[in-house]
Amino acid sequence: MKARVYVMLKNGVLDPQGEAVRHALGALGFDGVEGVRQGKVIELDLAEGTTEETVKEMCEKLLANTVIESYKVELSA
Template structure:
């Protein structure tokens, strides 16, 4: 079973990497980009029977810094 965890900075948290990407895109001539938020995707290959609660615990304890990041899990 596979799970994909999407981790993003929460709204209101400064994203210096995203701002650097936005600036670089402008420098390259892509002037229509008003903002960039950068995140990460973590793919997990899980044993059959691993439940959503276990994946949520993984996110809460290691995969996401829940003080400044939010996460969303997709199974499939």
């Protein structure tokens, strides 16, 4: 089975990487880019029967820094 974890910086946390992308898009001539936030996607290939709770535990312990980042878990068969 597969799981996808999305890790994004929480609102209010400064995102210099996203800011750099926004600036670069402007420099390339793309107008109207008002904001950019950059995060991570982690695709996990897991043994059958792994529960969402286990994946959330992985997030809490390793994948996300919950002080500044939020995460979302999506399981698929």
